Structure formats: structure tokens, C-alpha cells
Amino acid sequence: MKLTLPMKHPRRLRVYTPFALVLALVTITIIAHLVQRADPTDSAFLSPTSTDGQGASLLAGELRNNGRTVDVRTGTLDAVEQASQGGPATVFITTPELVNTKYLELLALLPSEVRVVMVAPRQAQLDQLGLNVTAAGPRWTAAAPQPGCAAGFATPGPVAAFRWSYPDAPVACYNGGVVEVPSPTSATFTLVGAADPFRNDRADEHQNHAFAVRLLAREGRVIWLDLHTREQLPPSQPPTPRPQGTGDVEPNPDPDATGAPWDDGDRDDSEPGGQANQGGSASGDGGGSPLAQAFPPAVWATVALLVLAALALALASARRLGTPVAEPLPVRVRAAETVRGLGSLYRRAKARGSSLATVQAAARTRLIEHFGLPAGTSVDELAAHVAARTGQPDNEVRHLLEGGVEDSDEELARAASDVQRLVRHLTERNVT
Amino acid sequence: MITRRFALLLALGVPLPALLPSPWLLTAAVLALAGGAAVLDVLVAAPLTAVTLRRSGTETVWLGGSASTTLTVANTATRPMWLRLRDRWVPSAGADATEHRLNLLAGEEREVTTTLTPTRHGNRPAVRVTLRSYGPLGLAYRQRRQRWNDEITPAWTLRVLPRFPSRRLLPEKLAKLRVFDGAVVTRGRGQGTEFDALREYVVGDDVRSIDWRASARTHDVMVRTWRPERDRRVVCVLDTGRTSAARIGDEPRLDAAIDAALLLAVLASKADDRVDLLAVDSQVRARVEGGGHRTKLPRLISSMASLEPALVETDFGPAASDLLRRGHKRALVVIFSALDAAPIIEGLLPMLGRLTTRHRVVLASVRDPETEQLARLGDEATADDVHLAAAAELALAERGRVRALLVQQGVLVVDEPREAFASKVSDVYLMLKAAGRL
Numbered sequence: 001m002k003l004t005l006p007m008k009h010p011r012r013l014r015v016y017t018p019f020a021l022v023l024a025l026v027t028i029t030i031i032a033h034l035v036q037r038a039d040p041t042d043s044a045f046l047s048p049t050s051t052d053g054q055g056a057s058l059l060a061g062e063l064r065n066n067g068r069t070v071d072v073r074t075g076t077l078d079a080v081e082q083a084s085q086g087g088p089a090t091v092f093i094t095t096p097e098l099v100n101t102k103y104l105e106l107l108a109l110l111p112s113e114v115r116v117v118m119v120a121p122r123q124a125q126l127d128q129l130g131l132n133v134t135a136a137g138p139r140w141t142a143a144a145p146q147p148g149c150a151a152g153f154a155t156p157g158p159v160a161a162f163r164w165s166y167p168d169a170p171v172a173c174y175n176g177g178v179v180e181v182p183s184p185t186s187a188t189f190t191l192v193g194a195a196d197p198f199r200n201d202r203a204d205e206h207q208n209h210a211f212a213v214r215l216l217a218r219e220g221r222v223i224w225l226d227l228h229t230r231e232q233l234p235p236s237q238p239p240t241p242r243p244q245g246t247g248d249v250e251p252n253p254d255p256d257a258t259g260a261p262w263d264d265g266d267r268d269d270s271e272p273g274g275q276a277n278q279g280g281s282a283s284g285d286g287g288g289s290p291l292a293q294a295f296p297p298a299v300w301a302t303v304a305l306l307v308l309a310a311l312a313l314a315l316a317s318a319r320r321l322g323t324p325v326a327e328p329l330p331v332r333v334r335a336a337e338t339v340r341g342l343g344s345l346y347r348r349a350k351a352r353g354s355s356l357a358t359v360q361a362a363a364r365t366r367l368i369e370h371f372g373l374p375a376g377t378s379v380d381e382l383a384a385h386v387a388a389r390t391g392q393p394d395n396e397v398r399h400l401l402e403g404g405v406e407d408s409d410e411e412l413a414r415a416a417s418d419v420q421r422l423v424r425h426l427t428e429r430n431v432t
Numbered sequence: 433m434i435t436r437r438f439a440l441l442l443a444l445g446v447p448l449p450a451l452l453p454s455p456w457l458l459t460a461a462v463l464a465l466a467g468g469a470a471v472l473d474v475l476v477a478a479p480l481t482a483v484t485l486r487r488s489g490t491e492t493v494w495l496g497g498s499a500s501t502t503l504t505v506a507n508t509a510t511r512p513m514w515l516r517l518r519d520r521w522v523p524s525a526g527a528d529a530t531e532h533r534l535n536l537l538a539g540e541e542r543e544v545t546t547t548l549t550p551t552r553h554g555n556r557p558a559v560r561v562t563l564r565s566y567g568p569l570g571l572a573y574r575q576r577r578q579r580w581n582d583e584i585t586p587a588w589t590l591r592v593l594p595r596f597p598s599r600r601l602l603p604e605k606l607a608k609l610r611v612f613d614g615a616v617v618t619r620g621r622g623q624g625t626e627f628d629a630l631r632e633y634v635v636g637d638d639v640r641s642i643d644w645r646a647s648a649r650t651h652d653v654m655v656r657t658w659r660p661e662r663d664r665r666v667v668c669v670l671d672t673g674r675t676s677a678a679r680i681g682d683e684p685r686l687d688a689a690i691d692a693a694l695l696l697a698v699l700a701s702k703a704d705d706r707v708d709l710l711a712v713d714s715q716v717r718a719r720v721e722g723g724g725h726r727t728k729l730p731r732l733i734s735s736m737a738s739l740e741p742a743l744v745e746t747d748f749g750p751a752a753s754d755l756l757r758r759g760h761k762r763a764l765v766v767i768f769s770a771l772d773a774a775p776i777i778e779g780l781l782p783m784l785g786r787l788t789t790r791h792r793v794v795l796a797s798v799r800d801p802e803t804e805q806l807a808r809l810g811d812e813a814t815a816d817d818v819h820l821a822a823a824a825e826l827a828l829a830e831r832g833r834v835r836a837l838l839v840q841q842g843v844l845v846v847d848e849p850r851e852a853f854a855s856k857v858s859d860v861y862l863m864l865k866a867a868g869r870l
Contacts, residue, residue, distance in 0.1 A: 305463075308463065327524060335802065359821055417810075420821075
């Protein structure tokens, strides 16, 4: 019914069609973008071992070729521990939004000889790190601005690093897409606004590859944090990192009785967009399904109530006020049904000869009755009788009354019509 | 059982968990509130056992007319009742509004009227009254099982009499009857064949009717007067087999036969003849014999009302043996059937000889104009039309042969289209009656 409605109103159809097309295009674009967007929880995302489009095996290979050690770690604690030992290093954090917020604080405690490169951190992570930088964006896709700065990693050409931007950082390159936050006492943070420069499939675009190599090859060691699941706090107390060689670093800004930074009771650590719950509240749900944790309880409660309301509606509609009553229908057959059936059989069998013979025999019977001739009158006698009245030649009338039919439908129709016309002509003329 | 209002109540509570803290607690509270209200509603709803039902109204209606039946619903409980009921009839009863809502105070009685416009003749029963008692909030209701509803439903059957369109011909046929009955002719008596009385000769009387013996006795010229035969027997045999199911125009052949048989029965009753009815297919479906003139006609009509075509071959054997039983005086047997070869030649023809020797037999068949139309080719005829015409010619030829066979056996054949059928059958009766050949 709804489908046929616009067809009944062509004008309405003309008005709606362009809007519907635009809406469909927008919907398809949004869906395609969502589907095509890189997913940090995908194990291939910026992984040094993945040759996938969104992997970063090219970059890792190039770093190794340049004589850098690429130390791949899958836990932040592990990476922090490695970075805090053994001198200068670059910690490359590909998925900062998956790093546990408590561990982010540890990153801020790393010694000053360590560089931390983060890919597209959000405002929440920046706040947690204690960096006085604001995150802006994101853009729909990454733009490729010119470097516009004299930093060591800056390339001569553009780099597709401008998706998120950090405009108020002390050292801003690529229009704010890549910024550096140096600190005399702790690690230097480099924030890159997009993952594109590191990806295999974008390595050839602009000067992405050169930029990534320059950025990460500044120190001899690259500690690559390849993290693809949201980090949970371990049940036991992790070791507190002790910066080596620098006695002037604050070990813990707010130490409590246990000395562990995650026991400070601050549970307001949720990220924007409801992506939290991996902190204190996760201890209550301990190992619950990710779907259950993805939405706040209010959503689940609303959904439950909606489902119950729908169920109640179904139940209320299910019971009828008495069942329908069945009644046997009377038999009704068209009286001429057998005649039509027999006609169809003749047609299917192409029984032109039989059909014409039957029509001619009926015509002869009518003429014999009409002229009052005896029942056994032969066709010749009848033809002569008819010819005498109509003035047609005998053999022509005889052919009309008894002749066969060639193998053609048109001839059958003509012959049968002719014989009936003859009968009507004779009988009706005489009556009038 | 809950209502849709209950679901609405739950739906109204949907925003609460999102707006206030402790969502699960609020969900539970919404559920508990709605559930508690529903339970309370059911408890307060008046019990269905307190309802009493009574029915009254029209019992008989002609097909094509409308009848109304009244269902009286009484609440014998001590609390008010919000009742919804459905008065179900068979679909062919053509009930207009079957669902009713009633608010009954304690001890109150209300009537609900259902107008029925039946679409078929026969018995059209009321099937079931289903009751539902709501609570005052309308959140929940009480409804019992189908069997319980069946038990409390007052039985009622509307008798739908068959369509009788040829009723309009009745005055004309009765006038004809009165003409040869002598009731209209003021001078002298009628021209029947049965001796009525002797009276003195007056100028203008037919000299052939002078009774010489009586004249000698009374020393005056006496003439005999005549009147039509009375107390003849007319037997309508209705074929309810497969051929009666064939639809001619908009109605089955049986309906046309019933219409014609009704006209004949009314006419014969008015002419003081006795009319019997026999409906047969593979078995005898209806039999109306004996009884007084006054009660006979309603019985006949009532029997015809329940006749339906059956998809079986008609066996005229039981009917014929019934008619051939000894003691039955000569009768006019009108067989309403079709001029089809199979039932007539195989079923009727073997006994036709004996039947025609004892009774005057008429075979009445409604002619289907469609066959004749198919047999006639137009100017734009195609080969398909010719094949159809050939099939139609075969059917017509077969009908002609059956007809010739019946006429040869001394049977009067009425083969007319629907419009003229009932009239023609009555005319044959009137003709036979006038000729004294009943």
C-alpha cells in the first residue's frame, strides 16, 4: 500500500525523489566511511608485523634497516619498564585510547631521554598525561599540510598527519597535526594527529614514509606498543617504575597508603563517548562481556522496559474475543464449465476438422428442421435445396455444409462463420 | 489477562530509568506498579459467572430480507461490570456489528441488537457469545475458555427461507386459475371436467351439457355443470445432486427449481390440490407428505429452505419406487432436474415407463443461455471460438436427444431460461388442470 501510494501521485513522486536520492547517497557514504575507517582494536592496525593496508610492517622494516632495534611490546607496563631502562629510546604508542588511564600517568614519569610518540591521542589522554595541550578535531579524513617548522623530523613536503590537531602546543608542525611537547624533567611527547603516515597503504602518499622513519629513528631503540584491546588493571600490584639516573623526578604526585597510583579512589576516569569502565567499575563487572560494558545501565534498563512493553502488547493482542467461525461453502459450478473444458481440449488437440464437422452437422440439422425435410435427407439434397433458395452454386453450398478444413486457424474460423451465417440468413430471412 | 493499556503503561515508564539515578531499581518499580495495578484490576473486575444471557427476535426471514435478534445481557453481580462481548454468527448469516461494549451497573439489564442479512437460505445459527469483563482501570480483564462461552450462549437459529422472486407472478396465475374455476365468470359455472351440480336450462347454455335423464325425472330441462378437478395430487421432485449445483446466471440451478416449485405449490394449494415434496440426490433429503392444506405450505417452504446441492450423482430409484407404491392415486409428478444425459438416461429412464403409466410426469429444467451463446459465432470469431462452439453444439445436441427421449416416453418437458422458468412450470400445471388431465 505504501509502495503504491507515490505512484498514484506523480507530483509527490517528483518532489520526493531528489530528496530520497540525496538521503540515500548520504546514508551510503556514512555507512561506507564507518566500514572503511581503521579500527584500533583490529590486530593489524599499525602492527609492526602486519603487511595489511592498515599495518605498519614497511615502517618497522625500514627502521630495522636503518639500524634501529624495534622492540615490540603488547602491554604498557612492559613498554614503560623497557623504556625506563637502557638509556634513550622512542616509545611508539599506536593506540593511546586503549591504554589504561592509570598507565598513562606512568608514561608521564618516564625519564627525559625517552621520547614518546603517540598516534592521535584524544583530549582525555592528554589531560591524563598532564600535558597542557588541547586536542581539536577530528576531521573527516586526514589532510596533508606543509611542515612549516624546523623540527628534526620535518620533511620537505606535505604529510597526511592532520586529522586531529593540537594548536596550542609549544612546537607545532604540519599546521598543528604534529606537535612536540618537550619537558626538561620527563619524557618528550610527540603527538601525531593521524595514523596515515605510519600505514603500509599510505606509505607512498605525500612524504608519509619518510616522515614516519625520521620521527621514530631519532633514537637507537624503538619500543613499539602494539596494543589492540582495552587494557585492564592486573589483579596484583604492578611494579612502580623508578626513573634511572635522574634523582629529581617526582616518583608519584599523589602517593597513598599502598603507594600504587591506581588505588587513589578516583573513579571519574571515563573518556568522552562512554568508553570508560575499564577502571574502578571494571572491578565490579570483572570479565563481563564487552557489549554489557559498552553501554551504561540506564540504556539496558530502558531497553529491558521497552522489550517488556512490546511483549505486553503482543500478549494483549494475542488473545481473541472468540475464535473465527468456519462454515462450509456451498458448491457452485458454472453451468457451461464442461462445455468450456471440452472446447479447450479441442483447441489443445488442434482438432480443427472435428470442430468444423460438429458445427456443420448442427447447421445441417437446423436447416433440415427449418425446411421441414425428412430426418434422413442427404447432404446433396439439402445443398440443392439451399442452393435453389440462395442462388449459390450447388458445390459451393455443399462445401459450406460438409467441406473439410485446411491446416489453418483462420480458415477454420472463416468456414465455421460462413456456415452459421448461411443458416442465419436462411432461417431469419424466412421468419421475417 | 492484560490489555494494551497495560503495555502503554509500561511504555510510559520507559524514559524514567534514563532520567533518574538507579535505573534498574526504577525499572523494577515501574514493573511492580503496572503489575500490581493489573492484578488489582482483575480482582475488582466483575465475575463472568454473574452474566446471564437471553435471546429473542425474528426466527424466520426470506432470503434477501433482514432480521434482527436481541441479546439481553444481565449483570447479577453486586458490583458494576465493564463488559465487552462478541456475538458470533456463521458468516452467511450476515451479522452487521458483532462486537459490543456494555457498562452494566449491579443488577442492570441491557439489550444488544444484531441485524442479520443472510446471504444463503437454510438454518443460520448463532455460534457463540464470548464475554470479557474488564477492571475499572482497563489494565486487565477476565475471559473464560471457549467451551464455557459455548455453554452459556443461548441457542438461536434463524431460518432463512429461499428466495421466491416469482412471488410477483402469483396474482396473475391465480387470476388464470379463477377464470377456469368459474369464480370470475359470473354467468354459469366453470368449464372444468368434474361434475358439479344440475340446474335448470337457461338460454345460452351449451345444449351438449343437457342431462336428458335428469330432465325426464324432473319434467324440466336440466343441464349439468362442471368444475375443475380438486384434490388432485402434485408431487414436486427436486433433484439436489451435482447438476443442481451448476450456476446459471448468479444462482445455482437448485434455487431456480425451488422458486418454481414454491410458485407451483402455492398455486396448487390455492386450487385445492395436495402438494407433496421429495428432494433426492444419492438419498432422500426431504420428504413432505400428508397433513392439512393450511399447515402444508409452511412445511414445504421450511423443508426447501434447508436444501443444498450435493456433489453426488442423483439416484431417482427411491423417489420412483415411492411414487409407484400401491395406494397412491394418479398424480402430477414434476421433476426439477437438468436435461443431462447421465442422471436422466441412467437414473430416471429405466423407471420412466412405469411412472408415466401411473402418473403424469413433467420434467422441468432451467436452460443455460450461455451454451447457446457459445454455439453462436459472431463475425469476428476466432478458431478458439469455433472450438467452443463445437463443444456447445455437442452439448445442445445431447440435450436435444435427452429431450426427444423423454417426450417419446410421454413426459412433458419444460426447458426454459431462468426468467421464464417458474412461470412456464405453473402454466403447464394450469394447462393440465384446465384440460382435466391431472
